[in-house]
Amino acid sequence: MKMETLQTTTGMKEWSRNHLRQGRTIGFVPTMGYLHEGHLSLMRRARTENDLLVASIFVNPTQFGQNEDLDSYPRSPESDAAKCADIGVDALFTPTPREMYGPDFQTYVDVERVSGPLCGASRPGHFRGVATVVTKLFNIVGATAAYFGQKDYQQLQVITTMVRDLNMDVRIVPCPTLRESDGLAMSSRNSYLSPEERKQAVCLYQALNAADALFGRGEGNPQAYLSIMRDRVEQEPSAQIDYIELVDPRTLENLDHVDRSGALAILAVRIGKTRLIDNMLLGGV
Numbered sequence: 122m123k124m125e126t127l128q129t130t131t132g133m134k135e136w137s138r139n140h141l142r143q144g145r146t147i148g149f150v151p152t153m154g155y156l157h158e159g160h161l162s163l164m165r166r167a168r169t170e171n172d173l174l175v176a177s178i179f180v181n182p183t184q185f186g187q188n189e190d191l192d193s194y195p196r197s198p199e200s201d202a203a204k205c206a207d208i209g210v211d212a213l214f215t216p217t218p219r220e221m222y223g224p225d226f227q228t229y230v231d232v233e234r235v236s237g238p239l240c241g242a243s244r245p246g247h248f249r250g251v252a253t254v255v256t257k258l259f260n261i262v263g264a265t266a267a268y269f270g271q272k273d274y275q276q277l278q279v280i281t282t283m284v285r286d287l288n289m290d291v292r293i294v295p296c297p298t299l300r301e302s303d304g305l306a307m308s309s310r311n312s313y314l315s316p317e318e319r320k321q322a323v324c325l326y327q328a329l330n331a332a333d334a335l336f337g338r339g340e341g342n343p344q345a346y347l348s349i350m351r352d353r354v355e356q357e358p359s360a361q362i363d364y365i366e367l368v369d370p371r372t373l374e375n376l377d378h379v380d381r382s383g384a385l386a387i388l389a390v391r392i393g394k395t396r397l398i399d400n401m402l403l404g405g406v
């Protein structure tokens with residue numbers, strides 16, 4: 122089937138309702154574009170698990186703060202479309218901000234507790250914007266299943282909580298983080314890094330690995346994990362810690378003791394001006 126590119130909500134809705142009526146399942150991968158292998162791994166999985174594959178590319182203004190990189194966010198619409206067609210996307214949804222947020226837009230979705238800490242604290246309003254746009258996209262696309270990367274771990278928890286709480290009829294499928302050969306998590310924002318910063322950026326992954334090694338040695342004190350991770354990141358001259366935490370993988374609350382039931386090491390670090398995030402479930406639990 123040749124890929125269709127749709128820009129209007131009515132066009133996208135008609136396309137998906139037509140297929141849903143015929144009993145087909147729709148796998149959906151929402152993105153902000155500038156596609157890399159991480160995005161494509163989600164699409165490949167959705168391709169094999171559903172009758173149809175829909176992807177969206179939309180740089181969502183409501184999830185960016187005032188001083189963030191909305192205007193400079195990397196964009197490559199033509200090569201993104203070619204990658205989607207190559208993978209077997211059936212419909213690519215690329216709405217404009219005006220199409221998604223008309224002049225009288227006034228309804229937002231707030232997922233309370235799980236949006237609070239970590240990126241929610243550093244980026245006020247971010248998850249409200251994410252939850253709102255993802256709700257809209259689910260409604261427009263009529264997704265049966267939607268695929269999200271674990272690199273954005275808190276985003277995944279926010280969306281899973283929202284789908285449960287609001288009885289949404291879509292299955293959320295978490296997908297593993299794809300990494301570069303040195304371990305840096307793939308991310309569109311990696312393109313902002315200078316060659317020198319790119320070398321330093323591996324400190325996020327190495328800090329997480331150091332925490333995982335501590336877990337392997339049976340360490341129970343969260344402070345030991347935090348200091349080993351901070352020490353590794355602070356070795357890099359361009360690194361500035363936004364947060365480094367050890368949390369309960371479900372609630373994202375800080376742990377006061379680490380036991381075998383699992384812990385999530387999670388961090389956000391600026392390398393120069395570029396803010397990167399990563400996380401690891403310790404012990405691979």
Ligand SMILES: Nc1ncnc2c1ncn2[C@@H]1O[C@H](COP(=O)(O)OP(=O)(O)OP(=O)(O)O)[C@@H](O)[C@H]1O
Nearest residue numbers: 152153154159269270272273298299307308309310
């Ligand atoms: N390295 C990765 N491995 C697996 N999934 C990923 C990876 N990077 C992003 N994703 C997932 O792709 C989807 C779209 O993410 P997005 O377009 O924001 O990409 P990104 O590379 O994370 O961009 P950014 O640099 O803005 O964080 C999300 O579900 C996200 O978790």
Ligand SMILES: CC(C)(CO)[C@@H](O)C(=O)[O-]
Nearest residue numbers: 151152153181251254273
């Ligand atoms: C889920 C998402 C597409 C919503 O804009 C975005 O936050 C992203 O790309 O992770």
Ligand code: BAL
Nearest residue numbers: 153184185247273276
């Ligand atoms: N992948 C997360 C999107 C954002 O940083 O806005």
